[in-house]
Amino acid sequence: MKFASRLDRLPGYPLAELPARKRALIAQGVDVIDLGAGDADYPPPAEVIAAMRQATGETALSKYGFQQGNPVFRKAACDWMMRRFGASFDPQAEVLPLLGSKEGLSHLPLAVLNPGDVAVVPEPGYQAYLGGTVLSGGEPYVYPLTPRTRYLVELEEIPAAVLPRVRLVYLNYPNNPTAAIAPMEYLERTVAFCRRHGILLAYDNPYCDLTFDGYRAPSIFEVPGAREVAIEYFSLSKSFSMTGWRLGWAAGEKRFITALTRVKSYVDTGPWLAVQQAGAFALDHAERLIAPNVAELQARRDAGVGALREAGFELESPVATMYLWVPLPAGVPSAEFSRRALEEAGVVTLPGSAFGPGGEGFFRIALTVGGARLREGILRLREVLARADVA
Numbered sequence: 001m002k003f004a005s006r007l008d009r010l011p012g013y014p015l016a017e018l019p020a021r022k023r024a025l026i027a028q029g030v031d032v033i034d035l036g037a038g039d040a041d042y043p044p045p046a047e048v049i050a051a052m053r054q055a056t057g058e059t060a061l062s063k064y065g066f067q068q069g070n071p072v073f074r075k076a077a078c079d080w081m082m083r084r085f086g087a088s089f090d091p092q093a094e095v096l097p098l099l100g101s102k103e104g105l106s107h108l109p110l111a112v113l114n115p116g117d118v119a120v121v122p123e124p125g126y127q128a129y130l131g132g133t134v135l136s137g138g139e140p141y142v143y144p145l146t147p148r149t150r151y152l153v154e155l156e157e158i159p160a161a162v163l164p165r166v167r168l169v170y171l172n173y174p175n176n177p178t179a180a181i182a183p184m185e186y187l188e189r190t191v192a193f194c195r196r197h198g199i200l201l202a203y204d205n206p207y208c209d210l211t212f213d214g215y216r217a218p219s220i221f222e223v224p225g226a227r228e229v230a231i232e233y234f235s236l237s238k239s240f241s242m243t244g245w246r247l248g249w250a251a252g253e254k255r256f257i258t259a260l261t262r263v264k265s266y267v268d269t270g271p272w273l274a275v276q277q278a279g280a281f282a283l284d285h286a287e288r289l290i291a292p293n294v295a296e297l298q299a300r301r302d303a304g305v306g307a308l309r310e311a312g313f314e315l316e317s318p319v320a321t322m323y324l325w326v327p328l329p330a331g332v333p334s335a336e337f338s339r340r341a342l343e344e345a346g347v348v349t350l351p352g353s354a355f356g357p358g359g360e361g362f363f364r365i366a367l368t369v370g371g372a373r374l375r376e377g378i379l380r381l382r383e384v385l386a387r388a389d390v391a
């Protein structure tokens with residue numbers, strides 16, 4: 001059997017093999033500390049679980065949701081965006097429930113790109129951008145996120161030969177994996193650039209509520225004129241620790257939402273209506289329900305950054321996300337470091353190279369466990385690094 005050549009253009013998925021290897025080590029009795037996937041150890045809010053219990057008993061919610069989904073969720077998403085960003089959307093026409101934002105991000109190129117069209121993809125970055133572009137037959141233009149631009153994608157730097165073919169750009173701030181944030185001035189000139197060049201801006205914002213030290217992450221729709229060029233993605237996964245429930249949404253002008261809806265009509269039938277019902281409850285009480293998670297993450301960030309600095313790593317303290325993006329000493333390959341961290345110290349980290357070659361020289365820690373356990377994991381990492389033969 002021969003498979004499609006597009007499969008060969010997909011890089012290996014970084015988290016694909018990890019769960020099996022982790023299980024094997026645990027079976028051998030290793031005390032594994034998993035700082036890999038962005039999936040915190042605390043549960044979803046008890047009240048959301050109660051809302052879900054109730055929703056499962058409503059048999060009408062066991063029917064196909066189709067793309068329309070549960071009107072209660074559409075309304076809750078719009079109410080939340082109004083409260084949170086002062087942005088008004090029509091619940092029927094300008095919002096689309098998603099099976100987690102990942103699928104909406106990766107399906108978007110099917111609606112936007114023709115063969116030969118280009119999507120700008122940040123690297124290191126969330127893999128769905130590249131994967132969706134490749135699977136749609138589009139061409140990724142990989143832009144390296146480095147300290148030089150404070151991990152911002154500077155669209156002015158796209159070569160003149162490529163620019164006319166660019167139809168789509170993915171941006172994600174607060175950023176996974178670098179934890180970088182985007183200043184308003186940057187977002188304004190980026191929206192202006194997209195408007196000038198007719199580029200759709202897919203703004204991926206699942207970490208907008210995981211912010212510390214008084215920082216407030218904006219919506220792209222706070223930028224004047226953004227509606228003409230932007231579609232924004234939100235998720236319940238990280239804010240409410242509901243990763244497995246698979247619920248998010250896209251928001252934007254009707255023509256963008258309609259295009260994505262058309263694609264999705266052929267590939268899925270929408271999130272379970274009961275999950276949307278419970279998700280609506282979560283969004284209606286978001287401020288109160290998210291606050292304890294953010295306080296916990298901030299404490300973890302402080303513990304993690306402190307322990308890393310004591311261990312000799314040099315990093316800034318991030319004001320958002322659930323990640324620490326940690327530079328490795330020169331000459332230490334990230335894949336080898338993360339492999340040895342797992343095999344010799346039982347600590348799961350993600351090597352920077354797993355986010356594309358542009359991530360080399362770094363590794364990512366997710367703040368998935370409490371401060372004491374985090375410190376223990378970082379202590380073990382220090383020992384791995386201290387062994388002279390790691391480089």
Ligand SMILES: Cc1ncc(COP(=O)(O)O)c(C=O)c1O
Nearest residue numbers: 100101102126172176235237248
């Ligand atoms: C930047 C970014 N976007 C989107 C997602 C997808 O989240 P979900 O599909 O769970 O909504 C993630 C998950 O890790 C992410 O890091």
